Amino acid sequence: MVKSERGWWPGLTDLEWIDSIATPPHPELLEMERVARPEGIPILDRDSGRTLAVLAANRRRIVEVGTAIGYSTLWMALAQPAGGTVTTIDPDHARTSRARTFWQRAGIADETITIVNRPALVAFAEQVRELDGPFDLAFIDALKHEYSSYLDALLPRLAPGALVVADNVLWSGRTAGTRPAHPGDGTVELQAFCRRVLGDPTFSATILPIGDGLLVAMVRSDS
Numbered sequence: 001m002v003k004s005e006r007g008w009w010p011g012l013t014d015l016e017w018i019d020s021i022a023t024p025p026h027p028e029l030l031e032m033e034r035v036a037r038p039e040g041i042p043i044l045d046r047d048s049g050r051t052l053a054v055l056a057a058n059r060r061r062i063v064e065v066g067t068a069i070g071y072s073t074l075w076m077a078l079a080q081p082a083g084g085t086v087t088t089i090d091p092d093h094a095r096t097s098r099a100r101t102f103w104q105r106a107g108i109a110d111e112t113i114t115i116v117n118r119p120a121l122v123a124f125a126e127q128v129r130e131l132d133g134p135f136d137l138a139f140i141d142a143l144k145h146e147y148s149s150y151l152d153a154l155l156p157r158l159a160p161g162a163l164v165v166a167d168n169v170l171w172s173g174r175t176a177g178t179r180p181a182h183p184g185d186g187t188v189e190l191q192a193f194c195r196r197v198l199g200d201p202t203f204s205a206t207i208l209p210i211g212d213g214l215l216v217a218m219v220r221s222d223s
């Protein structure tokens with residue numbers, strides 16, 4: 001049922017309709033969706049996953065901050081060109097070892113995805129070799145108050161024309177102020193991050209209001 005000006009109307013929502021005509025997600029993505037919700041594991045919304053796959057389609061070297069059980073990683077790895085790689089960072093060993101099992105079941109070769117089991121800012125500061133880059137796409141989805149610091153660490157590691165994508169930037173309405181924020185919940189830092197990227201001519205950037213808000217920025221090659 002969908003709500004229209006005349007009341008409730010039988011039919012599909014826009015997102016349901018898109019889902020009904022699109023190629024179904026890989027069975028391992030569906031399995032991850034099934035286990036994540038009851039276990040309280042935060043993963044991307046499916047529409048954001050589809051968008052990430054489009055953005056990853058011609059990106060050979062991808063870096064991700066925040067793996068969890070590897071849902072977003074798998075959307076990107078399945079969409080990349082042959083020979084593409086993903087380096088993904090998450091200090092939670094239990095989650096990333098489950099992620100590895102899902103990727104294997106999806107037929108992704110182990111060497112395609114490298115896991116860095118450290119807090120991202122520590123790994124960047126320690127110049128972990130796997131994070132040298134250059135990367136063609138960086139996906140940020142970890143601690144909200146650290147997004148700007150992740151960007152600082154990522155910028156020198158990006159190739160010209162690289163994409164920066166970040167999830168949860170609308171933070172369920174708190175970033176724009178349609179829902180109340182609370183001290184320490186990351187809202188102030190997310191607002192600063194969004195202002196920084198959308199206001200900087202180094203980037204061509206916007207925020208897609210899908211899922212919890214997906215920021216997409218291209219590092220301009222003329223910058």
Ligand SMILES: C[S@@+](CC[C@H](N)C(=O)[O-])C[C@H]1O[C@@H](n2cnc3c(N)ncnc32)[C@H](O)[C@@H]1O
Pocket residue numbers: 042043044065066067068069070071072073089090091092095118119120121141142143
């Ligand atoms: C929102 S989840 C990632 C979801 C994943 N991108 C997906 O859509 O499937 C955030 C993850 O960030 C990880 N995390 C927490 N602190 C971190 C840090 N300092 N550096 C990198 N990852 C961190 C958490 O362990 C958690 O698994």
